[in-house]
Amino acid sequence: MGPERLAFRLLLPSVAVLLLVIAYPVLRAVYGSFFDDRPMGPAAFIGFDNYARALWGAGGADFWAAFRVTFLFTVVTVVLEVLIGLGMAAIMHRSFRGRGLLRASVLVPWAIPTAVAAVLWRWAFDPRGIVNHLFGADVTWTGAEWPSKFAIVFADTWKTAPFVALLILAGLQIIPKEVYEAARIDGAGVLHRFRHITLPLVKPALVVAVLFRMLDALRLYDLPAILTNGANDTTTLSILVVRASLGDLKPGYGGALSTLTFLLIFVTAFLFVRLLGAGALGRDRT
Amino acid sequence: MSTTAHEVRRWGGTAGLLLANGLVLVFCLAPFGWMVVSSLKPPAEIFDNRLLPANPSLVNYAAVFGSGSDFTLALRNSLVISASVTVISMVIGVFAAYALARLKFRGRNLVLGFFLAMSMFPGVAILSPVFQLFADWGWINTYQSMIIPDVGFSLPLGVWVLTTFFAAMPWELEAAARTDGATPSQAFRHVILPLSVPGVFTTAILVFISAWNEFMVANSMSQTPDVQPVTVAIAKFTGVSQFDQPFGTQMAAGVVVTVPLVILVLLFQRRIISGLTAGGVKG
Structure with a gap:
């Protein structure tokens, strides 16, 4: 059997599953987005009406609110997670005693199911909960707009900053020690070494970590769905899509929303790679 | 004099590092610790916010596993679903990764791109059409x-990680086995398969x-407790009675669900980290 036949047979099962549960549904949703959502009878072709409705029609207010909230969450959580991740990675990189314990404990937030973490944070942010108690505050966290947003950002940052730290740590560990020694002998200070050695060398790892995190943050669903169920202006694009297509049983309009959502994700990822990471991602990685 | 100053600075550095380590540990573990503490508090004390339970009790765990609770069912469902997903993904993922790492064929980059693209769609984009499709097949509320x-x-991620593992394996050994007279399938089974166990396991x-x-x-797919996995069960927990504060019960259930994962993490942290970073960084 030639390599092409063999490769075809080996790849067939995986490709078939992905075609069935990802490619077909995505195309089906795009196709359905051009039809209306009448309760009975065959749906009628309506062109781009569903898109017009989402972008500047009756659904415009909801869509742009979800758009703003999703990008706000993405920017804030990714920035926080990278800053905290850098700090944690630097600490882990310098620790030799107890490194195993540190690395194992860093994996704990990542391993906890998001649904469980969301329930945990919902109780922690309860008016009578531990967060108010520790800070002597009296805030109804999940009952108002900004406290709700803060709670979601906090819960997401706790869960994923450690993961970002691990990705950065892997990048740090490939920097040879001699580079630092040489710089130190030449009289470079801590900040100088960080800016001119650590940052450029860790940049590929950082770019990949940020890209992964951005793609994830843009489709944020579990946390706000369980913490606030989208109340108080915390409805992300993903929640909006689920509400329209499964809650309101409007597959056409929901399809338009989901198409807009993944187009936004693609465009954001593309711009990010073009602007920041072209060099870092352009190498052969297999 | 200068030696002392140097030692003081070094001692200060070590103390600072220890403090920093402590901060990382608290950041990562305190919320999980709070979950364990809360799960051990009886319902009356659940909001006393003491850092240790005054009267530790297992009443929440009794409620989780007690009669009238479907949590044992949910644990079974989660186990069946996750184990099936793992076995199926590994078998067909190993096929695909072997082809991508070892075979030269036209369209290889296209297939790699396809896998990558399939991982970029948000889950919600497929939810409603898949629901429709499975409803037509009568599959709603089933494991599959x-x-x-x-x-x-x-x-996508699995194939990506496996491909990196496979590409880095010592394939000369396979060729050596072939020259010693092994058939391709023997060479694969006796040389390559044992060597690939760590990567596949990770x-x-x-x-x-x-x-x-x-x-x-x-x-969306599970509607009755007999197929519902634990994540859905916990989010829907209402406690022992409907007037009960389900906080303690949910926390006990959360601990039960998380402990197997924490054990996995403690046992296999090196493997997990190498797997997580294999996709992103070339070491």
């Missing part, structure tokens, strides 16, 4: 309605954890 989408979610842990943690698809 959750297993097959989960396999689809885990395959990927399997990652796939298992992500399947165990899946919520969105399960939340």
Whole structure:
């Protein structure tokens, strides 16, 4: 059997599953987005009406609110997670005693199911909960707009900053020690070494970590769905899509929303790679 | 004099590092610790916010596993679903990764791109059409309605990680076995397969954890407790009676669900980290 036949047979099962549960549904949703959502009878072709409705029609207010909230969450959580991740990675990189314990404990937030973490944070942010108690505050966290947003950002940052730290740590560990020694002998200070050695060398790892995190943050669903169920202006694009297509049983309009959502994700990822990471991602990685 | 100053500075550095280590540990573990503490508090003390339970009790765990609770069912369902997802993904993922890492064929980059693109769609984009499709097939509220989408979610990353592992393996050994007279299939089974166990195992842990943690698809596909996994069960927990504060019960259930994962993490942290970073960084 030639390599092409063999490769075809080996790849067939995986490709078939992905075609069935990802490619077909995505195309089906795009196709359905051009039809209306009448309760009975065959749906009628309506062109781009569903898109017009989402972008500047009756659904415009909801869509742009979800758009703003999703990008706000993405920017804030990714920035926080990278800053905290850098700090944690630097600490882990310098620790030799107890490194195993540190690395194992860093994996704990990542391993906890998001649904469980969301329930945990919902109780922690309860008016009578531990967060108010520790800070002597009296805030109804999940009952108002900004406290709700803060709670979601906090819960997401706790869960994923450690993961970002691990990705950065892997990048740090490939920097040879001699580079630092040489710089130190030449009289470079801590900040100088960080800016001119650590940052450029860790940049590929950082770019990949940020890209992964951005793609994830843009489709944020579990946390706000369980913490606030989208109340108080915390409805992300993903929640909006689920509400329209499964809650309101409007597959056409929901399809338009989901198409807009993944187009936004693609465009954001593309711009990010073009602007920041072209060099870092352009190498052969297999 | 200067030696003392140097020692003081070094001692200060070590203390600072220890403090920093402590901060990282608290950041990562305190919320999980709070979950354990809360799960041990009886309902009357659940909001006393003491850092240690005054009267530790297992009443919440009794409620989780007691009669009238479907949590044992949910644990079984999660186990069946996650184990099936892991086995299916690993078998077909190993095929695909072998082809991508070892075979030269036209369209290889296209296939790699396809896998990568399939991982970029948000889960919600597929939820409603898949629901429709499975409804037509009468699959709603079945295991397979959750297993097959989960396999689809885990395959792109799984194949990616496996391909990196396979590409880095010592394939000269396979060739050596061939020159010693082994058939291709013998060379694969006796030389390559044993060597690939660590990589496959690492990927399997990652796939298992992500399947165990899946919520969105399960939340729409499962409608009765006999197929509901733990993530959905916990989010829907109402406690022992409907007037009860389900806080303690939910926390006890959360601990039960998380402890197997924490044990996996403690046992296999090196493997998990190498798997997580293999996709992103070339070491």
